[in-house]
Amino acid sequence: MRINKPLSREEMERGDLIPDGNYDFMVADAAETYSKAGSEMIKLTLKVWDKDGRERTIFDYLLDALPYKIAHFAEATGLFDKYQEGVLSADDCIGKSGECKIYIQKSKDPQYGDKNSVGDYLLPDDAQVAKQERKAAEAKGQPVDDLNDDLPF
Numbered sequence: 001m002r003i004n005k006p007l008s009r010e011e012m013e014r015g016d017l018i019p020d021g022n023y024d025f026m027v028a029d030a031a032e033t034y035s036k037a038g039s040e041m042i043k044l045t046l047k048v049w050d051k052d053g054r055e056r057t058i059f060d061y062l063l064d065a066l067p068y069k070i071a072h073f074a075e076a077t078g079l080f081d082k083y084q085e086g087v088l089s090a091d092d093c094i095g096k097s098g099e100c101k102i103y104i105q106k107s108k109d110p111q112y113g114d115k116n117s118v119g120d121y122l123l124p125d126d127a128q129v130a131k132q133e134r135k136a137a138e139a140k141g142q143p144v145d146d147l148n149d150d151l152p153f
Contacts, residue, residue: 018050018102018116025049025118026097026139027077028057030090042090046118049104058102060118062088069120076100077122078133081083097135098124 029045041063048056074083077096082088088099098121105117 004037017104017114018056019128020103022099022122023048023050026135027093027095030093032090035063042093044093058116058118072121072123075123095136095139
């Protein structure tokens, strides 16, 4: 058998993890639940695309212990109005998209391997807003309007 691209020792140890960096995401699923400490939280199932376009699943948790992360998620996904009202539900999150900062979290238990985690959600610029709206509409199976209604003719 010919091995086209042998892995380095570092690549073998890292496994199939995404390297640290910023990546596009979409919320595939969300559920309201409780943390081990008994606090309300939203468990997010994110679809994240690596630099090669391969889809990965990463879990994240929005809870009061990390208020900045909830605020950044809300702003990154266009849910900041809901956040400011003080009520954000799991249903609000499904289908939302944006960009997040992924890092490799080292395992504290040798029985389990390292994993990818979300460090933060990145605030969108104007170009990102349009990209997010398009991804959300496509994810929900809604038609995407490609017409530019700002044209004067």
